Amino acid sequence: MTIRDDHALAADLATEAGQRLLRVRERLGYDDPAALRAEGDRSSHLFLMESLSRLRPSDSVLSEEATREERLDPRRLSAERVWIIDPLDGTREFSEQTPEGQGRSDWAVHVALWERGRLTAGAVALPAQGRTLTTADPPKPPAYDGKGRFRIAVSRSRPPEFVQKLAYLVGADLVPIGSAGAKISAVLTGEAEAYVHAGGQYEWDSAAPVAVALAAGVHASRIDGSELTYNQADPSLPDILVSLPELATSLLAGIRDLHR
Structure with a gap:
C-alpha cells in the first residue's frame, strides 16, 4: 500500500x-x-x-x-x-x-x-x-492580482450575517453556491477566491475538499486562524476559511475586527 x-x-x-x-x-x-x-x-x-x-x-x-x-x-x-x-x-x-x-x-x-x-x-x-x-493531481488555482473586488462563496440558503459584513469590509462580492464541497471546489477552480462559513459543519463536510485545497497550496483554517483538526471524538467542526493564500491575512484580520 x-x-x-x-x-x-x-x-x-x-x-x-x-x-x-x-x-x-x-x-x-x-x-x-x-x-x-x-x-x-x-x-x-x-x-x-x-x-x-x-x-x-x-x-x-x-x-x-x-x-x-x-x-x-x-x-x-x-x-x-x-x-x-x-x-x-x-x-x-x-x-x-x-x-x-x-x-x-x-x-x-x-x-x-x-x-x-x-x-x-x-x-x-x-x-x-x-x-x-x-490530491493525486491537485488543481492549480489562479493567483489573485490584488486588483478589484474578489468573490466569497457562501451558502445559497443561509449565508451568515457576519460574512455579509466581512464582504463589505474587505471589498468582496458574495457568490451563493450549494454544498460545502462545491464551494471549496469553486476556490480551487477559479470561480471564487474564498469560502467563509461559521454556521455549523462536521468533519465530513470539509475533510476531502480541505485535503485537496492543502495539496493545491490554498489556505485552509478555522476562522480564527487555528488549524482544522479531524478524527475527533466530537466530529463537529463549526467554522472554516478557505482562500487563495494572497487573501488569507486580510480575511483573517477582517474576521477578527468583526468579532471584537
Missing part, C-alpha cells in the same frame, strides 16, 4: 459514487425529492462502505450516514488510518432542479484519508460537472 494508492483510491471511489448518484437521479427523477434524497444518501453510503471494507479492511471509517453508535465507536479514535466520507454532500441540491429544468450541479461526493493526525489523501467528485478534484 502506497500513498499514491490512497490518492488514486479516493479519486476512484468518489468518482464512481458520483456516477452512481447520477444514475439514481435519472432513474427516480424529481417528482419526490425526499425519496430521491434518501435513496441518494443510502446507495452512495453503502457503495463507499462496502468498497472501503473490501479494499482497506484494517482502516476505520467516519461517514455522515453512519449511525450514532458507529460514530461514537472509540476504536476510531485510536486508529492510525481513518477514511472520512460524505457520500452525498449537498443532498438538497442533488434533489433540486434549476429554473431551466436541469438538475443542479453544486453537490459533491467526499472521500478523504486521515493518518496519524493529518489529512493525507482526498478527492471531491462533482458528478454533474463532470470532474473530480484530487
Whole structure:
C-alpha cells in the first residue's frame, strides 16, 4: 500500500459514487425529492462502505450516514488510518432542479484519508460537472492580482450575517453556491477566491475538499486562524476559511475586527 494508492483510491471511489448518484437521479427523477434524497444518501453510503471494507479492511471509517453508535465507536479514535466520507454532500441540491429544468450541479461526493493526525489523501467528485478534484493531481488555482473586488462563496440558503459584513469590509462580492464541497471546489477552480462559513459543519463536510485545497497550496483554517483538526471524538467542526493564500491575512484580520 502506497500513498499514491490512497490518492488514486479516493479519486476512484468518489468518482464512481458520483456516477452512481447520477444514475439514481435519472432513474427516480424529481417528482419526490425526499425519496430521491434518501435513496441518494443510502446507495452512495453503502457503495463507499462496502468498497472501503473490501479494499482497506484494517482502516476505520467516519461517514455522515453512519449511525450514532458507529460514530461514537472509540476504536476510531485510536486508529492510525481513518477514511472520512460524505457520500452525498449537498443532498438538497442533488434533489433540486434549476429554473431551466436541469438538475443542479453544486453537490459533491467526499472521500478523504486521515493518518496519524493529518489529512493525507482526498478527492471531491462533482458528478454533474463532470470532474473530480484530487490530491493525486491537485488543481492549480489562479493567483489573485490584488486588483478589484474578489468573490466569497457562501451558502445559497443561509449565508451568515457576519460574512455579509466581512464582504463589505474587505471589498468582496458574495457568490451563493450549494454544498460545502462545491464551494471549496469553486476556490480551487477559479470561480471564487474564498469560502467563509461559521454556521455549523462536521468533519465530513470539509475533510476531502480541505485535503485537496492543502495539496493545491490554498489556505485552509478555522476562522480564527487555528488549524482544522479531524478524527475527533466530537466530529463537529463549526467554522472554516478557505482562500487563495494572497487573501488569507486580510480575511483573517477582517474576521477578527468583526468579532471584537
